[in-house]
Amino acid sequence: MRVEVLLFAAAREAAGSASASLDLTDGATVSEAFAVLAEQHPALRAVLPSCRAAVDEEFAPPSRRLTAGSVVAILPPVSGG
Amino acid sequence: MEKVGLTDRPLDVAALSTAVASDAAGAIATFVGTSRRVSRDAKNVERPVQTLWYEAYGRMAVKRLQEIADAAREQFAVTEVAVWHRTGEVPVGQASVAIAVSAPHRAAAFDACRFVIEEVKRSVPIWKRERFADGEEWVGGSGG
Numbered sequence: 656m657r658v659e660v661l662l663f664a665a666a667r668e669a670a671g672s673a674s675a676s677l678d679l680t681d682g683a684t685v686s687e688a689f690a691v692l693a694e695q696h697p698a699l700r701a702v703l704p705s706c707r708a709a710v711d712e713e714f715a716p717p718s719r720r721l722t723a724g725s726v727v728a729i730l731p732p733v734s735g736g
Numbered sequence: 737m738e739k740v741g742l743t744d745r746p747l748d749v750a751a752l753s754t755a756v757a758s759d760a761a762g763a764i765a766t767f768v769g770t771s772r773r774v775s776r777d778a779k780n781v782e783r784p785v786q787t788l789w790y791e792a793y794g795r796m797a798v799k800r801l802q803e804i805a806d807a808a809r810e811q812f813a814v815t816e817v818a819v820w821h822r823t824g825e826v827p828v829g830q831a832s833v834a835i836a837v838s839a840p841h842r843a844a845a846f847d848a849c850r851f852v853i854e855e856v857k858r859s860v861p862i863w864k865r866e867r868f869a870d871g872e873e874w875v876g877g878s879g880g
Contacts, residue, residue: 664863735862
């Protein structure tokens, strides 16, 4: 199944792109998506461990299962305010 | 005006206060976060900031701002909550975030205002980038 990935701030810069598309096995988790992303973009390996994920605009734990068409956002530590 | 939002224009605190005004309120508390001239690096050495940029995951950030405003109204029995965050370049000294809370009494207004800024810093997908004379970098934490 395919899922869409959105990258922000330091993650976007490391990847050199604001978005990506991942081909994952059905029922893959957020954590598995991170692993595939790190394979495709080695420059993200230093950044990903500190990032949280959002799935379809809600924070999601690493164990969250994805479905086809899920939008997974890679969120570095936030620093608004 | 909408009670929550993102804008790449200067924030209007007076308009925010007006947006939460109510006959039921005896107090309006406001908080304005401003961009700071001096930053500190990992070794706690001061570095002068030339300008700041904020990047947001816009759709999720607006959802989180609304959820935080709703939570503040429920937890603190306040009347209205408004919170706006700026995106793009924010010159040093200008407001990056503005909050207004109206409530029957001042204690709840202050408490809810504090709750909103802490939650914004903890859980709204917005990132600050500082530009120095010798480079730029993302600010990594919520120490603020």
